Amino acid sequence: MNPPASPEIGSQLITLMAALMLVLQLLLAVQPMLFTSVRLYAVQSLFLAGIAGVVAFFDHAGDVYVVAALTVIGKVIFLPWLLNRQLRHIKITQEIEPLLNPTATMMVCGGLVLLGYLVARPFTSLERLGNNTLAVAITLVLTGFFLMINRRKAISQVLALLTVENGVMLAAIALTTYGMPLVVEFGIFFDVLVAVMILGILIYRIRETFSSMDTSKLDQLKG
Amino acid sequence: MDNFFIPAFLLNLGLSGYAAGAVAGLLLLRFEKLANIFSFGLAAFASVCGVIACVTALATGATAQSQTFELLPSLVPYLQFTVRLDSLGAFFGLIVSLLGMVISIYSLGYARGFYGRKNVGVFAAFFNLLLLSTTLVFLAGNAFFFLIAWEIMALTAYCLISFEHEKEETRNAGVLFFIMSHIGTGCLILGFLLLFQASGNYSFDGFHLLGNAMSPGKRDAAFLLFLAGFGVKAGIVPLHIWLPAAHSVAPSNVSSIMSGVVIKAGIYGMTRVFFDFLGSPPEWWGVTVLAIGTISAVLGVLYALMEHDLKRLLAYHSIENIGIILMGLGASLMFLHSGHQMLASLALIAGLYHTINHAVFKGLLFLGAGAVLHATHTRNMEEMGGLAKRMRWTALFFLVGAVAISALPPLNGFISEWLTYQSLLQGFGTTTSLVRLMFPISGAMLALTGALAAACFVKAFGITFLAQPRSEHAKNAHEASFTMLLSQGILTAACVFLGLFPTVFLKLFDPLTQQFTGQQLSAQLSAANGLVLSNATAQGGTVSMLGLALLGLSLLAVPFVLWLLFAMRAKTRRGPTWDCGQRGLTPQMEYTATGFSKPIRMIFKALFRPHREVQREYDFSPYFATTVRFESHVEEVFQTRIYRPLNRLVLGVSRRLRALQAGSIQAYLIYIFITLLLLLIFAL
């Protein structure tokens, strides 16, 4: 690519994709079908990878390509596959009654978005690419967190956790010049993979012993 | 320093002796006889060393100014293992060593009762550790070290109290003791921290008269903290709640050492802090201490009268006597405030003299009670009786102890209470403020206490040792073993000596009063070259137990002469007690302990609020009952009004809080989420 495209385009791209990530997050928050959720997550991760790619392209940062690649392999392909397999295995498709109904959920998420922007405001000046990517990142973290509270199925909680992690990665890309040092990226990447596998194992065992994966049934340990 | 060499050496010997005793006890776990002999033997040896050390130190004036040496090197900041022998430490060291010696001898016999049943080795080890830590409490020269010794003392005491842990009563008593004592320690830590803040280190030398340099507020706070902290250990009302329970369930030799020595640690602490550290006292300190002393004395003896459990009865008397001791200390503080050094020393001596007296006769009484338990396997006086015939020596020793604790001449109890009376009476003139009414009033209360104590011990001795045995156990009672009798004999001798020759003993107080009030009183207190105890005023007011004793003996001539004149030919024969004609007087007809104290229970009904329950079964008229069941018991007002509600409150609140950990992961996530949001907003 001999003519280096102007940063404006890049930053607009990034802003766009970040916004889409947020939208996907909100969708994820309100819709109950588990398979859809997994797909939504995969797409969200794809946008994350896209952002990483754009950054790498415009900053000529080789490392960040690696990040993008890892994201695609791990979060767009492997993890969704794993989760789908799980879902098929345990034949549960629906998230039944979350704690809050969709309307309330949306309102809470709106509040969280607001908070995210407030927290991120002091740093918008520091961002090079696209404004308020950081705000989106923090919002992802907060909404993901809220999603964990709001969901009862073990798997959807795992998904929520993964979106939180997406948010963190987005923040990393948004804030730092060339992403985190590679060794750290690898570390994080493998940790996440292992974490999901272990969670898979646990979900499996829980399903075996409780013949259900409703985490609100896990309340034997008190006091 | 050379006149300090011998005490220092002996002290080290003694301390290591205790340690060795503890180790021996643990090493010989499996061989109980050897453990018994070696461990208690070493304890006895160590305490003999202690006695000699302290007496020489006090006599040779090695304690004129405090002497210190390091026991161990220390590694943590602020902590030094300083052993510091000054007059006060030596005096209390004398008490612990004396009692330790006697009770170790006693235990040689007493511990046989545990053979095959309990682990004598462990018991002996804890016993040694208790003596060791208590000695260190009196000799510690560094607050940090003091607290360590203090806590170890509490810990070992706890283990010994709950040694016979098979009974739930024992376990609860142990827990109550330990919790109260730990709360007390909390107060002490805070108090010492206040001093520490002022002086910057924990050395007792640095604390000397520190209070004068502190702000009044902190000084008063420290006073109250120490009063509460040491008060718990000493068992002042209303912090005494643990004492009757603990002393009654512990093995008797432990009760004896607890009541004789361990609660005295509280007295030691108060004397040390009030007279040595906190500097010139404001008036209300003395007034408070005197008031608390008076209240403790009266309430202690009143509750003692309501008991028919021999050891609980004795325990309540410990509260009473602590009260009497505090009367002396309180008066002394008031005199220090009004600048009457001479009277201050008199009152201080009165208090401390009563301290050692109480140690001696209460130790003796508990040992006696132990012998009785050993023989009858019960603490309930209603099941005793007639033991004077079966346990002659024990009865004699117990009687001496009873006379002594009832403050009757010619024994030691009377001497110290006489000194207390004297200081209270002379106190009236020291001030013109209304406060001086405190003195005669507490004097009158002291009189009431004395009379009630006499009543109580007529009951204790009479019901336990006299008349017919009230149970099979009592009927088959046997005399205690030799070592148990020997130890009681020693303490009996001590009672007599401290009663007959106070002026000899008073010399030991000179360095002490010199240190705290700058006065030496023993010369003024003795008249007629030491035969007579004087109240150190020109107007006279003297007493001589020796003289009275001799007088009494010589007056025996009167009955003798009369016997010669008239009764030579009179014969004596045994007959049945008058039984109003229906033949055969059974033990059931005897006056019971409960019955004996009934009039007093009625008089002080307002305080005791006795629970009384009578069930009559009758055929045609309630006046001809076929069976009558009578139940009556007195529960302490502090127990019912303060401690139980408090306990309920705390546990109730805690149970409510358990709901936080309800088990739902969503709830837990919410906790974290809210924390996060709050922090983010806080950071904005």
Next chain:
Amino acid sequence: MPLLTFILIAPVAAGLANLLPMPRRVMSSLNVLAFGATLVFGIMLVHQVLARGTVTEWNEFLYADALSAWMVLLISMVSLGTSLYAGRYFERDKANGAVTPARAREFFVLTPLFSAGMFLVVLANNLGVMWAAVEATALSSVLLVALYNRKTSLEAAWKYIMLGSLGLALALLGTVFVYAAACKNDSGPLPSFNWSHLMTVAKQFDPRMIKLAFLLALIGYGTKAGLAPMHTWLPDAHSEAPSPTSAMLSGASLKVAIYALLRFYILTTACLGSGFSRHLLLGFGLGSMFLAVPFILVQRDLKRMLAYSSLEHVGLICTGIAMNTPVTIFGALLHMGYHALTKPVLFFAAGNIHQTFHSLKFRTIGPGVVKVLPATALLMILAAAAAAGLPPFGLFFSELIIISGGIAAGKIIVSVLVLLALIGTFCGVLRQLTRILPGVPKPEFANNINAAQLDGVPAMALMLGALLVFSVWLPVPLLQEIHQAVDIIGGRP
């Protein structure tokens, strides 16, 4: 010789070796061997640190200062004790049919990896790597928590991993912020993320970012360290895990999390001055101490009670550090060490009780443990006395040092609060243990007296003995080394 490398490699090697089918005896002795080695290396490390100030390897990828060396010692002590105890423990579990041989092997494989993770946490120079290592410890321990595969243990594991990874995600965000601050700071293409480097430039960082970073790290690593109100997973995990794992979690893992938190604390203090971070830490520390008291007072389960007492001690350590005077920090570090020696003993004793009485509920165990398991009960009493802060055990010293330091620095209220909480805990522990230890055992247990009497006693005696020795005597180099650590935390070069 590359000490740090060895310290990391020894346990990993043992863990991988245990993957091969081997008899239990060999596996446990392998672990013992590995941790014995790490202990020795740790001691050597102390000397090197004293000699050179800091030790680095793999061109500064691994980095050890006095604080790390101290942590290495703690981790090795706890792991060594655990692996000494674990052997017979799982023998009996297999005998009871509580675990299958495969699961037992799982333990012997995962435990060394768990410790290796912890070693990496305290030896990593790069904050990101440190984060990854913490995550690794969480992942390796969660399967241990779920080892028994009971409903409750799965529940505990689930809560542990969910709360833990969530917290760690936040911690990662914090780490990202620190790195961002570093990026903003120097214009180099890929700025170093090494602790040793960050400390040198901490002054110029953007305070707002560091503030945010510390908040997130506090919540994140605080979750792992069990600070209230993020502690909720702690009693569940500690009570459901096999006793050796509980010992590891409470004895080492909590403190490792505190260590990670400390690194951020030091950085923040260096950047913002002590006020901000100190007050937050103080608040969480005191909160944890006071929250623990009521739960101990009315607790019904032995191991949960022990867990809450750990919560209380963690709170005390944080409070001591947050009081931020050399004396209090010294006390806090000392307290870490003593607690690491004490708490495992209690969990081991709880393990023996559990295997004999087949329950941890006070009501079921009932009175009379001293009669059924004399040796265990005796050691438990001593350890409990130590944990409750009674002399002659070190925790009394460290607690009194912390309080005195606070008073000396004029922090009267805090010190009084600490004292109150400690008294409350004492009363609770005493009350609860008196319900089970003394007395006459229930008839159903009276017959299996002396069952499993001496199993695990050597391990307990060893740790308790060490505690007693180090309570009255600390080797001079160790003392100097702790003082260096104090200076590091206190921000004094």
Next chain:
Amino acid sequence: MNLEPLDILLQTILLLLLAPLISGCIRNWKAKLQNRRGAPVWQPYSDLVKFFRKDMVISEHASWIFSFAPYVVFISALAAGLLVPMVTAQAPLSLFGDVLALVGLLALGRFFLALGGLDPGSAFGGMGSSREMTIAAVAEPAMMLAIFTVAITAGSTDLSHIIQASQSPTWKLLNPTHVMAFAALFIVLLAETGRIPVDNPATHLELTMIHEAMLLEYSGRYLALMEWGASIKQLVLMTLLVNVFFPVGIAAANTPAALGIGALAFAGKLILLGAAVVVVETTNAKLRLFRVPDLLSAAFVLGMIALLSTFIFQ
């Protein structure tokens, strides 16, 4: 102050001989006041002799305490008597004990009296001991307060010194303080000597008796010692009362004249006080046991007021 054997001997004899006479007189006058002839005043002497001559029956349940008590009771009372100035201002043995010692000695006697009552194991004895100790307990503080009042005004607890001080011109004989203190001490005297309205010395009705109940098992010379001890105690208390509060005519010096006057004055004062006791006994009925504390608390309050008034008048 040095001891004079002669004084000691004389006072001992005086106590021994005078005590029964006093009780005899009181009994006799009481009878007269109740229009009875009554026993002659020297009846107690012959009683004592008779008791000494008689054989003794000792309960088979009793222990050595039973035989030990009479001697203690008798000798403690006697010794107490030697601490009180009777005819001369200087008590023969005031060096050996002050007023507190005197109270102590009497308490010692009571202690063993009560034990002696418990020893044979009869219900009467126990009842007597219980009541005796109870009443003593409530009487003691009142007594002490009264004594304190005097001791504080005299600035000493030494009886001889108190009396010497009371003879000094500055001493206000009838100041309210002493009046009330006297009243308090008089009530205590009634209680301590087992007189109506507290106890009835004449009765053997089990429900009303206190002192007699304890002596019920005693016979022969032990009984004699007990009775004698009781009357000596009564004499001692009366002496204390009269000599402290009405110090008129006490012999300051050992001249025959002074002694003579002293003896006469002493006799006169005792007669007056005895008369007062008789009047009280005949004009009052015995109180119920649980009313007695009210009486004694009245005495206590009197003592308190006495103290307060010292506080006011100084």
